[in-house]
Amino acid sequence: MSDYGTGHGGVDNNLRSYDEILQNPVLKDSERERLTAEALVAYISMLLVRRGDVETARLMLLVERWALEWDNEGQEKDLVLDVDPANRGHFTQDVIEKLRAICSEVSDRFKYGINWIEVRETLPALGPGWRDQFERELKGERPTNQARRLQTGPPRWVEDDLLFTNAGEQRVYRALKHRQEQVLPAEDTIAIFPLPNGRVSKRTWEPDFLVTYKGRAGVLEVDGPHHNARRALDRTRDHLLHDSGIAYVDRVPVEALESPKELNAVVDRFLRRLAESR
Numbered sequence: 001m002s003d004y005g006t007g008h009g010g011v012d013n014n015l016r017s018y019d020e021i022l023q024n025p026v027l028k029d030s031e032r033e034r035l036t037a038e039a040l041v042a043y044i045s046m047l048l049v050r051r052g053d054v055e056t057a058r059l060m061l062l063v064e065r066w067a068l069e070w071d072n073e074g075q076e077k078d079l080v081l082d083v084d085p086a087n088r089g090h091f092t093q094d095v096i097e098k099l100r101a102i103c104s105e106v107s108d109r110f111k112y113g114i115n116w117i118e119v120r121e122t123l124p125a126l127g128p129g130w131r132d133q134f135e136r137e138l139k140g141e142r143p144t145n146q147a148r149r150l151q152t153g154p155p156r157w158v159e160d161d162l163l164f165t166n167a168g169e170q171r172v173y174r175a176l177k178h179r180q181e182q183v184l185p186a187e188d189t190i191a192i193f194p195l196p197n198g199r200v201s202k203r204t205w206e207p208d209f210l211v212t213y214k215g216r217a218g219v220l221e222v223d224g225p226h227h228n229a230r231r232a233l234d235r236t237r238d239h240l241l242h243d244s245g246i247a248y249v250d251r252v253p254v255e256a257l258e259s260p261k262e263l264n265a266v267v268d269r270f271l272r273r274l275a276e277s278r
Helices: 018-022 029-050 054-062 085-090 093-110 130-138 167-183 228-243 254-258 260-276
Strands: 063-071 076-083 117-121 157-159 162-164 190-194 198-200 203-205 209-213 216-222 248-252
Touching: 018 029, 018 093, 029 054, 029 063, 029 076, 029 093, 054 063, 054 085, 054 093, 076 085, 085 117, 093 117, 157 167, 162 167, 162 190, 167 190, 167 209, 167 216, 167 254, 167 260, 198 228, 209 260, 216 260, 228 248, 248 254, 248 260, 254 260
Parallel strands: 076 117, 216 248
Antiparallel strands: 063 076, 157 162, 190 209, 198 203, 209 216
16 A cells, blocks of 8 residues: 655645545545545555455456546446556456445445446557557567556556656666666676566565676565665565575665765675675
């Protein structure tokens, strides 16, 4: 679930649940609708898991965007889930009916007034250069990394046919790629894997970046503005990664994302320590 600061309609960062956030009287209507849609997706996903329906729950990871939209026929707002055309077939009528039932249950509990779900295909972001993109996709050249975290909607960040979940991750990728292509020698460079899903002991996890260099694998995470509360979890995860063969783990602090000089220093330190790790 996302954190919402005072820059988003005056939401208090200390509020801990969607129910509390949505009761904030200073919320703008557009923000309230966005958060309501996100809350429904979150509750549906979690209830599916806790009720043991893991198969259906995993389908929620295929949802790329969600929103509340007006339904002229029903004269009410529906929760609309957008999925890639390649994944639309997984959402059978039985699955959709199951999602609708939980949506109504949660909506009734919290008085959201949303009792219907529609699942539709995402539309790609196209412009005047669409023919080049069309030709690449005909050849099978589409973003293929496993960047499928739950997202609240556009924009999406894509570079080199790789997906990123925010602009900060894309900045880190560009800094790594600069070293890969312009700084390090071709025979002694790095490989960059953004957002690869993987399994470590007792959990599935998606690091921000897996980087290989000089025969070693390292993980570089990008901190968010509310990262301090997760320090204990990070330490536990770091231990699991080291036990699993990851040589070095480091983090890009949120402050460095706004300073090219600081970001370059963090990336250089990460690569140096990865190369020196034992």
